[in-house]
Amino acid sequence: xxxxxxxxxxxxxxxxxxxxxxxxxxxxxxxxxxxxxxxxxxxxxxxxxxxxxxxxxxxxxxxxxxxxxxxxxxxxxxxxxxxxxxxxxxxxxxxxxxxxxxxxxxxxxxxxxxxxxxxxxxxxxxxxxxxxxxxxxxxxxxxxxxxxxxxxxxxxxxxxxxxxxxxxxxxxxxxxxxxxxxxxxxxxxxxxxxxxxxxxxxxxxxxxxxxxxxxxxxxxxxxxxxxxxxxxxxxxxxxxxxxxxxxxxxxxxxxxxxxxxxxxxxxxxxxxxxxxxxxxxxxxxxxxxxxxxxxxxxxxxxxxxxxxxxxxxxxxxxxxxxxxxxxxxxxxxxxxxxxxxxxxxxxxxxxxxxxxxxxxxxxxxxxxxxxxxxxxxxxxxxxxxxxxxxxxxxxxxxxxxxxxx
Numbered sequence: 001x002x003x004x005x006x007x008x009x010x011x012x013x014x015x016x017x018x019x020x021x022x023x024x025x026x027x028x029x030x031x032x033x034x035x036x037x038x039x040x041x042x043x044x045x046x047x048x049x050x051x052x053x054x055x056x057x058x059x060x061x062x063x064x065x066x067x068x069x070x071x072x073x074x075x076x077x078x079x080x081x082x083x084x085x086x087x088x089x090x091x092x093x094x095x096x097x098x099x100x101x102x103x104x105x106x107x108x109x110x111x112x113x114x115x116x117x118x119x120x121x122x123x124x125x126x127x128x129x130x131x132x133x134x135x136x137x138x139x140x141x142x143x144x145x146x147x148x149x150x151x152x153x154x155x156x157x158x159x160x161x162x163x164x165x166x167x168x169x170x171x172x173x174x175x176x177x178x179x180x181x182x183x184x185x186x187x188x189x190x191x192x193x194x195x196x197x198x199x200x201x202x203x204x205x206x207x208x209x210x211x212x213x214x215x216x217x218x219x220x221x222x223x224x225x226x227x228x229x230x231x232x233x234x235x236x237x238x239x240x241x242x243x244x245x246x247x248x249x250x251x252x253x254x255x256x257x258x259x260x261x262x263x264x265x266x267x268x269x270x271x272x273x274x275x276x277x278x279x280x281x282x283x284x285x286x287x288x289x290x291x292x293x294x295x296x297x298x299x300x301x302x303x304x305x306x307x308x309x310x311x312x313x314x315x316x317x318x319x320x321x322x323x324x325x326x327x328x329x330x331x332x333x334x335x336x337x338x339x340x341x342x343x344x345x346x347x348x349x350x351x352x353x354x355x356x357x358x359x360x361x362x363x364x365x366x367x368x369x370x371x372x373x374x375x376x377x378x379x380x381x382x383x384x385x386x387x388x389x390x391x392x393x394x395x396x397x398x399x400x401x402x403x404x405x
Contacts, residue, residue, distance in 0.1 A: 027053045028066045029073065036071030038099060043076045054084035062091045062122070067129060069095035076101065077111040077146075082120040089122025094129035094162050103137050104144065104168075113150035113173065123151075124158045131164050135189070135196065138168035139217075142194050145169035152176050160184045170197040171216070180207040186214075191239035191269075193217035198240065201227050209235065216240040220270075224248070225255035225284075232261070238268030242299070244275040245289055247309050249282015249323040256284045266295040267335075273302040274330065277309040278323040280348065285324040296335025298366045303330060304344040305353055305379070322348040328381075329357040336366035342388055343374035356381030356393060363387060 027049045030036060034045035053063045063086040067073060075098055084090055100114050101107050114133060117123060133148035148167035151157060154177040164171040164187045171187045174180055182199065189196040198214035201207055203226030210233040214220040220237035223230055223245045237243060243262055248255040267273040274291035296302045307322050325347065342363040347353035356379050364387070365372045376392040383393040 025053070025056050025058045026064045026066055027056075028068060030068060030071075034071075034073055036068070036073055036096065038072030038074055038097075040074065041076055042073045043078050046073070046075060046078060047080075050080045053090055054082065054086060057085050057087045059087060062086065062089050062124065064091045064093055067092070067094045067096050067098065067127070069129065071096040073098050074101065075099070075115065077107060077109045077114050079116040079118065081116075081118045084120065089124065089156070090120070091124040091126070094125065094127035094131070097130045097132060099132045100134045100148070100168075102134050111146055113147040114168070115148065116150040116152065117154060118152045120154045120157075122156045123154055126158070126161045128161055129163070131162060133165070133167035133171070135166045135168035135193065139193050139196075145195055147171075147173045147200075149173070150175070151180075155179055157181070163188070165189070166193070167196050169195050170200045172199045174199065174201045174204050174207060176203045177207075178205045180204065182207075182209045183211050185212045187212070187216060187220075189216045191215075191217055197222050200224060201230060203227070205229050207231070209233070212236075214240060219244045222246075223257055223260055225253075225257065227257045228259045230260045231263075232265065233263050235265045236268070237265060238270045238297075240270050242267055242270045242272030242275045242301075244272065244277060245286055246275075246277040247279055247311075248277070248286055249279040249284060251279075252281040252283070252321075254284045255282060255323065256286070258285065258287045258289075260289045261292070262290065262294070263292045265293075266297070267299045267302070268297040270299050271301065272304055273299040274304070274333070275301070276305045276325060276328065278307045278325065279309055280307070281321050282323045283321060285326065287324070287326045287328075289327070290329045290331070291333065292329070292331040294333040294335075296333065296337065296363060298336055298338045300337070300339045301344060302335070302337050302342050302363050303333065303361075304346075306344070306346050307348045307353070308346055322351065324351050325353040327355045328353070330359070330361060331357075332360045334362050337363050337372055338366045340365070340370065340372050341375050342372045343376070343390055345374075345376045345379035345390070345392070347378035349378050352378040352380065354380055358383035358386045358390060358393060360384075361386040
């Protein structure tokens with residue numbers, strides 16, 4: 001009888017939601033009925049585990065929601081929302097695999113995002129697991145695509161470690177959030193998968209993305225309207241469409257982006273490298289943008305500003321109005337271009353692209369003995385030690401000559 005009582009007590013402790021040490025409280029989705037077989041819908045169990053962790057106060061440390069390893073969890077569109085009573089925030093530890101329904105007609109809701117986290121402070125999502133959007137059936141009909149992982153109205157957000165695969169649309173969307181860090185993640189989708197951006201940022205400030213690998217069918221990172229103080233460091237991009245500021249000014253709207261720094265990044269086999277794109281007829285500004293210490297390998301358009309951007313789905317008449325592009329610096333960019341035009345500045349007549357600074361640029365052809373060039377329309381600024389030469393920017397030699405005449 002005594003042995004049976006001891007075993008009962010030990011079993012109760014082992015199965016308890018409470019883990020001792022650092023005041024942390026842990027909730028495992030398996031304890032709330034998740035099957036983890038990749039076939040049965042585990043959405044209800046995930047929400048119940050989330051609600052329990054969200055409503056539990058941890059005096060020290062964080063409340064932790066565990067998605068255990070060696071399991072595959074099928075989720076329908078699900079929103080994990082706050083605010084929470086967890087004190088120091090919630091940690092979502094993804095060790096297993098989370099998958100979306102295999103086909104669009106199996107989705108129970110018509111939504112813009114598959115997994116959403118909103119109205120939260122101090123949210124941490126980490127682990128060695130995988131989020132798989134099983135997006136290939138969506139790619140043939142781009143008008144109905146949905147984002148895989150969406151964050152809105154979050155502060156002090158940390159996302160690391162998790163692998164993100166085959167989103168129907170953007171893999172990670174960050175909107176109306178501040179103080180965000182994304183690090184040590186891997187995003188993977190085929191080069192021909194449409195609109196599968198790695199990370200989209202909009203109406204957000206103080207976002208830091210670093211030490212990650214992104215291979216997609218669209219922008220590795222897209223920095224959109226309302227974004228400021230964005231730092232991107234040590235990103236390996238390829239395949240994909242590069243790291244883009246914009247597009248801005250769609251449908252003649254007023255949109256802005258500023259204080260953006262992209263450093264120590266590589267572009268391998270990408271359609272673009274450092275890109276800035278705005279729609280004709282828009283207004284606002286894109287300014288104080290730096291691309292520094294960039295390595296290129298067979299990038300088709302290594303450096304490009306396109307103020308006549310049009311993706312083919314919009315009526316894009318010529319317009320004299322445009323988003324103002326200014327204070328853009330390119331520094332220490334080295335490598336190869338797979339096209340003959342390595343640098344393209346295609347700016348509108350008014351206001352044009354102003355205060356463009358280029359220094360220590362050395363881009364050569366990926367094809368032996370092929371010359372490359374730069375195209376420059378309505379851009380002004382300065383360049384030094386730049387190959388290929390950019391005709392409409394003043395060189396150091398021109399500036400020195402003008403100074404003494």
